[in-house]
Amino acid sequence: MTAAPASPKASPTMSAPDYRPTVFLPKTDFPMKAGLPEREPQILERWQQADLYAQLRAARQGREKFIYHDGPPYANGDMHIGHALNHVLKDAVVRTHSLLGKDVPYVPGWDCHGLPIEWKVEEAYRAKKQNKDEVPAKEFRAECRAYAQHWVNVQSQQLQRLGINGDWKKPYLTMDFASEATIVSELLKFAESGQLYRGAKPVMWSPVEKTALADAEVEYHDITSTQIDVAFEIVEAPNAPELVGAHAVIWTTTPWTIPVNQGIAYGPEVEYLLVHVTELDGSIRRYLVAEPLAVEFFGRLQLMERAQRGEIKRFDSSGPDFKGANLAGAIARHPMHHLGGFFANPRPFLPGDFVTTDQGTGLVHMAPDHGEDDFALCKAHGINPVFAVEGDGRYRADWLWLGGESKNVINPTLNAPDGPICSDLKAAGALLSAGPFSHSYPHSWRSKKKVIFRCTPQWFVPMDAGSPTLREKAMAAIAATQFTPDKGRNRIGSMVEGRPDWVLSRQRAWGVPITLFVDRKTGDYLVDKSINQKIVERFREQGVDAWTPEFAAELLGDRVDQYEMITDILDVWFDSGCTHVYVLESGHWPEYRWPADLYLEGSDQHRGWFQSSLLQSCATRGRAPYNAILTHGFTMDANGRKMSKSEGNTINPLDVMKTYGADILRLWALSVDFTEDHRIGDEILKGVADQYRKLRNTFRYLLGALDGWSEDERLPVSEMPALERWVLNRLAVLSGELKAAVLAYDFNRYTSLITGFVQDDLSAFAMDVRKDSLYCDAPTATARRAWRTVLDITFHALTRWLAPVLVFTAEEVWGTRYPDAGSVHLLEWPEIDAGWQDETLAHQFILARKLREEAYLKLEEMRRAKEIGSFLEAVVTIETTNEDRFVAMQALDLTELLLVSRVTLVKGASEALTVGKSDDAKCARCWRFLPVNPETELCGRCTDVVGEMVHDA
């Protein structure tokens, strides 16, 4: 003890001396109030100055490695609650495995290219009334780069504030020149191995901005379009010959797509009928429409009114109903077939699952250039897009119908009932109706102008080419990967199984170019290893700005005119799909190796990073870049609903850290079931803060109880009483359970095991029982030394075990006891002797605690009856007929364990537990009810201890 208690002071009352100064109360400077928001930044600063991350790398040098590879968040805003949860989990994985003694490097990264950053930079231009197109590309990209770098810096600070221990001095960025060079080099591997092809796909296209738009760049407005019914004459119908000569009717709100029609889709299960219209001259026209839509069709054609007005003789829909499946093999011709060429080609009927009877005629005109369903169905039947509409929205000059028309196809006058399309159709006898139609239609977010669907050439990675195919390789890799939780396998598996080819190209500025040259004659892309090598080298020096026509000329020399230089950029998922290459494999971080043991992200990344990395790696390396995947769910508000700014139910992790501290946020993240969606809110955070307080107070008590501890005091386990050995047994069991939880990434279990032990075993039981010994026994007493020895062991175990969770508090606790010992985070798993486990003891204590519970129920009754206050005033008598039970109880010091004045064991005629009040007096020092010396009011033990002190003094 550093401060020996003084001698008893004379009590102010005459009755008894004040023995308080002779009691060894806990003593510590460790404050009860945490003040985390102020304290944490100070601790963080110490770590930064000492370069804790580097220290940890040095401390684990040469140890077994655990390769965790960090997925890159997007660098465009403040950290949100999802980032916080995600990074706390990552940090917990890294720290717990590090605690197990492994070398676990953690290089954080950021995703820096892509559209959202481009937008933000463009927005700034617009604010300055500048036009993006007038800014040189290089300058524009420099601004994107600066924008991304800004948010990398901000997020780095925020994540460090959260206590994430990583290599913040040397993170990886997808926009590092070395990364950009690697991405290009990986792309060229696809090219060299023939895993790229140029195809086409309908995308949202803005004719005004002459660019493709992402879904997020599109907004919907109500507009009025022209709806038309158009008749296509059926010329062949092998399964329904009676249809030849009849007209299939299609309905559309985009008349401009009729000049690009290439077929008609029907629903195989839809019921169709023929409408007969008898003209005044007696001739009959027959129209094929879906039965459920016939009445609406009559309405649009005003057949009833026309019949009443005498414009037609009559109409009826008699005739056999039949299923669409009978249309298989049928052929129609385009209303403008007389123009020849493209228009003279047959227009086949194709079965489409997407055909419904909600609207229209149940027959859908197919323009593969301008619709996703159209494109897919036509492609499946060998019909390809014709690219009749150009980037500015006009028909190609050489198009047979309306070629050279000066208006954009989406122009209302072009589509109007009196416009050229309708006029020509009418002249051809094919226009059955034309009128206004109100609906919701996509517009460009920026120009507010209408957009169109338009097929454009794109670069693809084939999923099903070669043997084994990429899909097969990916499926095999999924089977070989460990998933936590296991349902992730199913999820990514069904996605990969059904996904289409990977579209790699984007028509954008801020990204890594697709560095290909396409032969203008053959359409083949150039595969030249020496040129490719030069490209990669140049990118390493200059990054994405290297891709210029000048560089192309330099590479190709006099062949430059023979090739088209591709200016598309890569899908950013390709960037992030390559992180395993430049982080794990490049040697830029020599502490890493390929592949990773673990990837850890939200479950949305089954479609994102997990998949892009999988496909990239399977295509270039034949296996996944990871051995295991850990996924977490999403953070909802207190009511289990998704957070959104417009709902005003968001929780900002920066605010939580300001109000409660990072350790509270971390404890929250590691307490919830992260494998599912989980909640956060004020009530929840208050609960977590309460939990934290309990842990903090336990540490405070441990520190106070261990005040003045010296190694001389340590007692061998063999000399310890049962309670001490039982606590060691609990630590040994706990150690095994915690290790299992770490290996299973079960942090919820990890934290609840610790808090359970602290609350139930330590605070409510062992510490309560041993207060008497700690406070009142002589410092040299074996019992007190035994308890302090166990407290010391417990202290070392708990600080280490909690260090990955309460990173700041653990450091504060450790530093309070060992101010000069360095960081708690460099330490390893506590040394727990497996021999401490003791089944017999464990069973004895289950019995003891049951008796305690039973006794307390009865004592509580006495207390309610005001017969006693403290349980120390009570005596307990336990009677049993059972010999084994008697022996077991005898082995325990039940008076101590029950915290009463005396427990009497009786071997008698019944099983009973009775309680009563002690006849003894209260010892003025230890407050137990025992025989006391009436003069000093001290029990025997306290008489000795106090006597010793007076003697020493």
Add this chain to the structure above:
RNA sequence: GGGCCGGUAGCUCAGGGGUUAGAGCACACGCUUGAUAAGCGUGGGGUCGAAGGUUCAAAUCCUUCUCGGCCCA
């Protein structure tokens, strides 16, 4: 609309055919006043999202519905 997943006390979580569904926290009441803005004890609190079904027996297995989530359309 489709695929996948989830709903157990006010909160965070256990339990995955077999007594009367548990723990910690919160809450109420009490003890202690030598962990004191702490510690200890006792207590109340549940239609296990809903409805059907299988079974001697269902929180647990099946079906439907509902609410919520992620990913698609």
